[in-house]
């Protein structure tokens with residue numbers, strides 16, 4: 109029986125039923141998590157996730173086929189961005205982004221681009237996922253309809269929704285999601301909030317017990333979990349598993365450009381992160397650099413328009429190997445990244461978790 113059908117028949121905590129070696133989901137990280145990383149995660153006994161939010165539907169299909177054939181039957185996840193505003197046809201007054209034009213001039217990058225079309229269309233991406241039927245699909249930035257979740261279930265695909273507070277978690281439970289990934293304010297990358305885009309955010313320590321006391325589906329904890337102690341803490345607070353992004357960001361299998369790697373591991377190795385909307389139009393956490401500081405308090409266009417406007421800047425900086433003007437998405441635990449193979453990181457996590465189990469709890 110295929111994995112999807114096996115999962116469909118099991119208890120209401122499908123995360124437990126996955127029989128993972130570690131209760132860990134390698135977080136989807138658009139642009140960083142290519143198939144090789146997902147496969148390495150699956151082979152290491154955790155759930156691998158492909159950040160497919162920016163991929164074309166045909167590339168999503170290819171990736172799912174490749175992962176299915178290489179992941180030795182292990183569960184994996186495809187992650188999509190639920191965006192209702194694509195920016196196509198969106199117009200703006202250049203004065204709104206004059207600060208960005210100034211930045212471009214200072215960087216000798218010429219004129220700001222004026223793109224007309226933006227991100228791939230969610231509906232087509234979702235259709236590709238439905239047809240290729242990976243074991244799990246997860247969503248961020250928004251919520252899907254109950255009928256979309258039912259369609260996934262008809263194809264034996266489990267559904268994980270991202271929430272940053274109790275209200276969003278309850279919405280996901282209402283549409284029939286199988287689990288909720290709760291994202292604390294510590295988390296690297298874009299915030300997945302969708303009910304209130306200005307929500308200042310809740311820390312994971314407060315979020316896990318709050319959500320687990322209100323919903324009846326498994327909760328996956330994301331944000332600042334970097335080692336076995338973090339995994340244990342999340343489990344004690346009521347999470348069924350954790351979703352770790354930054355912990356795997358500098359792994360050998362991550363598709364990280366040199367400038368990015370330098371920005372999160374180099375120098376004095378004591379990085380501070382910040383929440384910024386200046387790169388993309390949505391708040392995301394990354395390591396502070398010249399651009400995040402210059403962009404503070406500036407007017408930004410909505411996602412993904414702002415994202416397209418800053419793309420040439422990020423590309424030029426990446427090509428120069430300069431981390432100062434690229435989005436260095438990473439969580440608050442960034443100073444604990446491990447530059448190792450995913451299998452090695454997972455072995456270390458397992459030992460750390462075992463140590464907490466055998467010693468740590470007796471010290472409480």
Ligand SMILES: Cc1cc2nc3c(=O)[nH]c(=O)nc-3n(C[C@H](O)[C@H](O)[C@H](O)COP(=O)(O)O)c2cc1C
Pocket residue numbers: 135136137138140159160161187247248270291294295296297298300330331332333351352353354355357437438439440441
């Ligand atoms: C570089 C990077 C890219 C990310 N891209 C995505 C994404 O495409 N989709 C998604 O749902 N979450 C994305 N996230 C957020 C993760 O799913 C997760 O919430 C976060 O990594 C957890 O916090 P941590 O980084 O401290 O482990 C991204 C995170 C990082 C660090």
